Amino acid sequence: MEQLFKDQVDGLQEAHFLVLYWVTTAEDRKLRYNITNCFDDLKSLRITRTKQTAAAVVEALRALRFIDVRDEGNRRNIYITAYGARALEALVLRRAFAVKKSAFLEV
C-alpha cells in the first residue's frame, strides 16, 4: 500500500500541491476555503482559465481521499485529511513545487 501511496503522490501536479497548501493554511487561520476560492486563486496564478479544471483538481484530491469536501450552507468547503497531510509533507520534503500565495488568504 505504501507503494500505491507513493505512486499517487508522484502523480500530483502543481495545482494539486497548491490546493493542499492553501487548504492547510486556511485551516490554520480558522478560515474556510471553498471551491470558488480555489478557482479564483488558480485563475489569478494563470494555472487554469476554467472552473471545470479547478473542480477537476479538487475532485481528484477528494477521490484520493487527500481532502474532504463538505457542503456547508451554500458553500462547498475543503478540508485536508491525514492522507492529504502526508502527501503534502512528501511533496514539501521532495521540494517538488514552490509555494505560491493565495489571493483569498492574503486579503
Next chain:
Amino acid sequence: MTMGIGGAGSKLAFLYDGEATIVNVSEAELSKLPAKNRILAVVHSATGQLRGSRKNPQIGREAFLSIKREMLAQICGNLVFSSTGGGTGNGITASLLDDLAHRETVPAGEKTAFVLLLPYAKLEPAEFIDNTIGFLRGPLSQAIDSGNTGNIFLFTNRLKFESKLSEQDYNAALIESLKVFMAIPRKGESFRLLDGHVDYEDFDLYLSKPYFNHFTYFHYDPEVDFQKQLEANLNPYLLPPEKPIEALFLLEVPAGGDPTLFYDILSHFAKDNVTPVYSVVENPELDKPFVTVSLLYSRKPAELVDDFNRVSHAHTQAKVRKSLEQHVPLPVLRVSLESEAKRQGKQQGADEAEILTVLRRLGKL
C-alpha cells in the same frame, strides 16, 4: 546666377557672388546680408510669420510652397548653396531636389549644381545630424538617381571645428577654394593655351554631370608620383572622394616651362580607365607648375548616412544618459546573484518548514 538658401547657404552664396539671390523664412536673417535679391519664404504659425524654422526641415518644406515657382525659374543652370543641418536650407533644398527628381529629364544646360555644407557630426547639435541623415537618405539620393542635378559639392565643417576657426574665416577659405576651381574656364581663356582645351561650354557640361565633385589644387612636382601628390593634397574642406568616374584638370606651367608634363597626369587617370577633360596653359605669374584637378565620383548616400548614423547613435545615447542623470534619480542597483539565490533558498526552506509545522499543529501528521 547664384542662390543661397537658409542662413548658412545665404552667407556662402553672398561670399561667392555679391549678386547672389538669398532665400530665408526670416526677414531679420535676410536683412543681415546686403544682398540685392532677397526672397522671403512665407510660413505662418498661429502667431504670424515665423522668424526661423527651429531646425525643423518640415517648416522649410512648407515655406518652399510659397516661393516654388520663383525659385524653380531661377535655379536653372545655376549654383545653389545650402547647409543640410538646419531647417530652412535643408527643407527648401530638399523640396527643390524632390521637384528635380520627379521631372522626366533636365537638359544639360539647365541643370543645377549644389554646394552643400554638411555639419561636423562630432561636435554639432544632434538635430543637425538627424536632419542631414534624412536629407542624404531621401531627397539627395533620389535626385542623384534621377540624373537631373548637376555636380554636388559636399563641403564639411570638420576643419572649422578641428582647427577652431571663426565662421567668417572658414567660409572665406571655403569659398576661395571653390573659386579656384570655378576659375578654370576663365584661366583657359585668358592665358596662352599650350595643350588640350576647357572652355566655358566644356566646363558647364562638366558641371552638369550628376556626380559628387571633389576638386583640389597644388603645386605639381613632376618628379613625384601624381597619385601620391593627389592623396597628400586632397581638399580639406570637402568630403574625401571615392574612385573617380570622370575627371578634369587644368595644368598651369610657368613661362618657358615644360608643356608636356600633363602626360604623366593622363597616364595616372588611364590606370582607372578615366579619360579626363584637360587644359594646359602658360601662366607667367607662376614659378612652379600648378594643377587644379576635379574628380567626379559616385558615392552611395547610404555610405554617407552610415557615417552619420554612427555618430547620431552616440549622440542619442548621450542625450538619454544626460536626461536620466538630470531628471530621474535612479539609485544604482547592485544585485549579487549568489546572495539572491541563497536568500530565495532560505525563503523557500522557511515556507516548507512552516507547512510541516502547521500540519503537525493541526494534528494531521
